């Protein structure tokens with residue numbers, strides 16, 4: 001049986017469970033449950049703190065896990081990223097009070113507060129910067145005004161928390177994070193793991209694309225196909241109406257209205273867009 005770690009709470013928990021449910025896996029109904037068995041797919045889900053997930057997967061005690069890239073890096077675990085899951089996007093950045101730190105070259109000798117000492121320590125070691133890392137559990141943005149640190153290094157999503165603490169970002173992001181599927185080399189090589197990976201890839205495609213269907217005069221097919229090349233090639237069907245054909249193609253969700261405008265201009269009619277519920281490419 002495949003054993004998978006899923007965030008039990010925090011920013012990634014709801015979206016991770018939602019994605020697994022869309023991929024056809026059973027998920028817990030009570031948010032307090034710590035385990036959920038899916039007998040149909042022969043999978044067991046363990047709900048764990050996202051910070052601990054890389055440890056369980058890295059040790060080989062669990063086969064696969066969903067966590068944040070920043071948490072994976074921070075853990076120093078030998079687990080590896082196998083798929084970017086497209087949610088939980090955030091950057092990890094340094095921040096300080098305005099005018100106190102111009103760029104990351106000025107970090108030497110500073111006190112840096114963070115809940116991610118592995119990420120920050122790795123960044124400093126790589127650049128041979130000697131600074132003091134102060135490990136805090138959370139709400140690290142308070143550390144500067146309370147005099148515990150000169151700089152913070154933390155997750156930034158909207159930037160609201162930094163703004164409210166009177167801090168500004170310094171330098172380029174230390175890393176770009178998002179939710180990722182992780183495994184340890186060789187611990188998830190079986191058919192069930194391959195099936196999970198394909199199902200999650202299918203969910204990503206179903207979220208990114210819509211299905212566009214339209215009718216077009218046959219002599220405009222080449223121009224229409226150039227606008228809707230699909231992923232491999234558009235599907236063409238004859239219409240009862242002489243000289244017209246129906247075209248069906250997957251189109252990126254964000255592009256579909258522009259593509260429909262262009263097709264209409266070209267002479268296409270009866271343009272219909274539908275969501276893709278699931279897919280396997």
Ligand SMILES: Nc1ncnc2c1ncn2[C@@H]1O[C@H](COP(=O)(O)OP(=O)(O)OP(=O)(O)O)[C@@H](O)[C@H]1O
Nearest residue numbers: 009010011012050068069071088089090155157177
């Ligand atoms: N707005 C956000 N705040 C914190 N983490 C976020 C945010 N958006 C995405 N993430 C990602 O979520 C993961 C952290 O989740 P985790 O559950 O440990 O912390 P949290 O969401 O801050 O929850 P809590 O602090 O309540 O325990 C990281 O990978 C982080 O990059």
Ligand SMILES: O=P(O)(O)OC[C@H]1O[C@H](OP(=O)(O)OP(=O)(O)O)[C@H](O)[C@@H]1O
Nearest residue numbers: 138139140155156157158159160161162
């Ligand atoms: O850029 P933003 O949209 O403001 O989000 C980022 C903030 O959210 C998280 O804090 P959280 O509320 O989880 O508290 P914590 O620091 O105690 O984890 C994170 O640690 C940042 O502080």
Ligand SMILES: [Mg+2]
Nearest residue numbers: 010011138139
């Ligand atoms: Mg937090």
